[in-house]
Amino acid sequence: MERNWICFLLLLLVVHIKASKHDIDIHQPLSRIAIYETVLQLDPSVSIQATPGLLGLEDKQAEYVTVTFKRPIGAAITDWIGVFSPASFNASVCLEDKVVPNRDLDPLLCTAPIKYQYANYSSPNYASNGEGFLRFRLINQRADFAFGFFSGDLFNPVLLAVSNTVTFVEPKRPAYPRVAIGRVWNEISVTWTSGYDLSEATPLVIWGTEQNGDAYTSAAGTLTFTRNDMMW
Numbered sequence: 001m002e003r004n005w006i007c008f009l010l011l012l013l014v015v016h017i018k019a020s021k022h023d024i025d026i027h028q029p030l031s032r033i034a035i036y037e038t039v040l041q042l043d044p045s046v047s048i049q050a051t052p053g054l055l056g057l058e059d060k061q062a063e064y065v066t067v068t069f070k071r072p073i074g075a076a077i078t079d080w081i082g083v084f085s086p087a088s089f090n091a092s093v094c095l096e097d098k099v100v101p102n103r104d105l106d107p108l109l110c111t112a113p114i115k116y117q118y119a120n121y122s123s124p125n126y127a128s129n130g131e132g133f134l135r136f137r138l139i140n141q142r143a144d145f146a147f148g149f150f151s152g153d154l155f156n157p158v159l160l161a162v163s164n165t166v167t168f169v170e171p172k173r174p175a176y177p178r179v180a181i182g183r184v185w186n187e188i189s190v191t192w193t194s195g196y197d198l199s200e201a202t203p204l205v206i207w208g209t210e211q212n213g214d215a216y217t218s219a220a221g222t223l224t225f226t227r228n229d230m231m232w
């Protein structure tokens with residue numbers, strides 16, 4: 001009797017664990033990745049390289065990067081590449097994450113990928129020859145990038161290799177200017193996005209009229225959003 005009860009309890013436990021493992025809220029493609037399940041198994045035979053390493057040389061704010069990778073032994077269609085930004089996504093370097101209360105386990109990685117693709121996407125023979133490449137469009141989002149090579153599909157990620165770092169030459173430069181009509185008829189607002197803090201650079205707009213040229217400067221204010229502002 002008592003034994004039956006224990007069995008029942010165990011069964012319940014197993015069912016519960018199974019349910020929570022697959023209980024992923026798939027409201028957008030990135031939420032398919034069970035990044036918190038990641039296991040680290042760095043494999044020196046796996047290589048991953050991203051080129052070019054320096055972006056934005058021609059004032060561009062978005063560029064394509066080619067990632068080439070090799071997995072001589074064990075290549076499978078479930079291998080995938082994740083794009084991380086900032087490039088140092090090893091949890092041992094993101095100290096702020098260690099102070100989050102009520103955590104059951106320390107995370108292995110401090111962030112989730114911002115993009116991903118299966119290793120065979122551009123290389124249909126990847127699973128048989130273990131070689132492939134992918135192209136990712138990266139936008140200047142103020143931090144550098146690195147690529148992680150994972151096996152085990154999206155729901156059992158095993159990190160096998162990490163690429164070199166890719167960075168924009170001027171990651172903080174002002175970008176995406178927006179001009180709008182102001183609250184009153186003779187007012188125009190100019191807003192832009194910049195990585196500079198007020199202590200590093202004074203934001204201002206230099207403007208003028210056709211007759212006077214760039215004769216005026218208007219001071220600007222700054223609103224800063226950090227990673228913690230992005231939590232829901």
Ligand SMILES: *[C@@H]1O[C@H](CO)[C@@H](O)[C@H](O)[C@H]1NC(C)=O
Pocket residue numbers: 077078079118120121124127
């Ligand atoms: C590529 O990988 C995906 C994801 O694992 C799989 O669904 C697809 O069938 C694979 N394609 C080929 C050509 O092997």
Ligand SMILES: *[C@@H]1O[C@H](CO)[C@@H](O)[C@H](O)[C@H]1NC(C)=O
Pocket residue numbers: 040042090091092159162
């Ligand atoms: C993360 O850092 C730890 C400790 O320095 C190290 O053992 C581990 O290999 C690193 N992981 C990666 C993916 O580089």
